[in-house]
Amino acid sequence: MEVINFSEQNSIINQYMSELRDKSYQKNRLTFRHNVERIGELMAYEVSKKLEYKPKTVTTPLGTLDIPLPKDDIILGTVLRAGLPFHQGFLNIFDRADNAYVSAFRMYINREHTEVGIHADYIAAPSVKGRTLIIADPMLATGGSMAAAIEALLMSGKPKKIHVCCIIAAPEGIEVVKEALPDDATIWCASIDQGMNEHKYIVPGFGDCGDLCFGEKLQSFRKIADKR
Numbered sequence: 001m002e003v004i005n006f007s008e009q010n011s012i013i014n015q016y017m018s019e020l021r022d023k024s025y026q027k028n029r030l031t032f033r034h035n036v037e038r039i040g041e042l043m044a045y046e047v048s049k050k051l052e053y054k055p056k057t058v059t060t061p062l063g064t065l066d067i068p069l070p071k072d073d074i075i076l077g078t079v080l081r082a083g084l085p086f087h088q089g090f091l092n093i094f095d096r097a098d099n100a101y102v103s104a105f106r107m108y109i110n111r112e113h114t115e116v117g118i119h120a121d122y123i124a125a126p127s128v129k130g131r132t133l134i135i136a137d138p139m140l141a142t143g144g145s146m147a148a149a150i151e152a153l154l155m156s157g158k159p160k161k162i163h164v165c166c167i168i169a170a171p172e173g174i175e176v177v178k179e180a181l182p183d184d185a186t187i188w189c190a191s192i193d194q195g196m197n198e199h200k201y202i203v204p205g206f207g208d209c210g211d212l213c214f215g216e217k218l219q220s221f222r223k224i225a226d227k228r
Helices: 013-021 029-048 083-093 144-156 171-180 209-214 221-226
Strands: 002-005 053-060 063-070 074-080 098-108 116-124 132-136 161-169 186-192
Touching: 013 029, 013 186, 029 083, 029 132, 029 161, 029 186, 029 209, 074 083, 074 144, 083 132, 083 161, 098 144, 132 144, 144 161, 144 171, 161 171, 171 186
Parallel strands: 002 186, 074 098, 074 132, 132 161, 161 186
Antiparallel strands: 053 063, 098 116
16 A cells, blocks of 8 residues: 655645644645645646546647546545535545545544544535546544444445545554555655654644634534533
């Protein structure tokens, strides 16, 4: 299985990553979301190099020529809600792709907030059978949400190829996701950080992506429901 870490390369992604991590930049949600989206666009471009292509004859005002175009039937998947700006970056590039959405969120299951459980409550997706599945989720910490999303999407069939794309990953999360993926899958990361702290947040990371994009959440729906 191939794991690609863009932080090992020199590219403009590093500039956007430095701004995402900077506490002063994080005060502007618009800038934060925009950088998440731009990293999605750049990563989508890199993924496009791995697709299969076939020539198509195009007629111009002065003649014809053959242009190689992707022949993959693409589905873009994401995990709500943090994945939305990242997903939009991919959709800006793969603008003809079908889309899939999975609601999977983590909750602490002990008072010390050191153990995490994953809950998948909702999925809206076409069949992935025989198609190229690109799953974009900005944070790959424990790997539980991504593994749950993969399991949910693969219920409709076996994809032709799977690309898992994230902005920041922890090594522990990568190992968990590998167990849920076929051997020919590819994991793309803008950065692989050193690991997780006792509360299962990536270090140094940049914090909670969903909160930074959209504002802090009071509590999860499941917590509200449990109190009724």
